[in-house]
Amino acid sequence: MHPKEERTYLMVKPDGVRKGLIGEIIKRIEQRDLKIVALEMFKPTYDQIDSHYPKDEAWVKRLGSKTLNTYNKYGFDPMTEVGTSDEMEIGKKVRGWLLDYMTSAPLVKMIIQGIHAVDVVRKIVGPTMPATAEMGTVRGDFSIDSPVLANKEKRAVMNLVHASETPEEALHEIEYWFGKTSAVCEYKRFGVDE
Numbered sequence: 001m002h003p004k005e006e007r008t009y010l011m012v013k014p015d016g017v018r019k020g021l022i023g024e025i026i027k028r029i030e031q032r033d034l035k036i037v038a039l040e041m042f043k044p045t046y047d048q049i050d051s052h053y054p055k056d057e058a059w060v061k062r063l064g065s066k067t068l069n070t071y072n073k074y075g076f077d078p079m080t081e082v083g084t085s086d087e088m089e090i091g092k093k094v095r096g097w098l099l100d101y102m103t104s105a106p107l108v109k110m111i112i113q114g115i116h117a118v119d120v121v122r123k124i125v126g127p128t129m130p131a132t133a134e135m136g137t138v139r140g141d142f143s144i145d146s147p148v149l150a151n152k153e154k155r156a157v158m159n160l161v162h163a164s165e166t167p168e169e170a171l172h173e174i175e176y177w178f179g180k181t182s183a184v185c186e187y188k189r190f191g192v193d194e
């Protein structure tokens with residue numbers, strides 16, 4: 001594969017759409033000389049989002065233990081908050097909050113192509129938790145959400161965007177959301193491809 005052909009998958013999440021940030025997010029991707037090669041707004045079904053996020057024990061447990069840590073750190077009793085202190089049980093609940101959040105408004109999905117597309121897009125987006133994300137990143141510039149508030153309110157952290165974490169995850173997510181014969185549009189970007 002040519003270095004300019006690396007691809008990644010990005011979704012503007014419900015809060016990104018409802019805050020009117022679709023254009024801002026696309027602008028930041030394009031100004032970095034990355035090329036959008038597929039783009040669509042759509043309403044996901046619950047099942048589509050359910051299959052998008054991993055279901056394996058390790059992933060669900062990790063979600064649960066992060067939330068348990070947040071409760072411990074800020075002095076909330078998990079039994080009072082969610083009725084259990086079991087990592088797996090809490091993980092399942094958080095995963096449910098995530099599915100509710102992701103199906104609460106339309107999403108915008110896109111395929112982005114360019115040099116180190118996966119890593120550069122993650123950099124543009126910033127780390128998972130907006131309250132600790134650096135300014136200059138999408139999450140650090142347009143949100144202050146934090147697990148201390150989200151977990152207290154029994155909802156997922158709202159962080160504006162999803163972006164694939166690895167090239168393997170990107171391949172899988174592109175195929176999952178756009179299909180094998182994907183709607184990729186070939187064109188030459190001025191200053192990038194010629």
Ligand code: ATP
Nearest residue numbers: 066067098128147150155156157158159161162163
């Ligand atoms: P994404 O996969 O959506 O790009 P990410 O890779 O930065 O985000 P993950 O750890 O994969 O983060 O978690 C998936 C999503 O679950 C997060 O984007 C966030 O919306 C939500 N989330 C993650 N950790 C927590 C938590 N401790 N409490 C509530 N919601 C969480």
Ligand code: MG
Nearest residue numbers: 162163164165
């Ligand atoms: Mg992730």
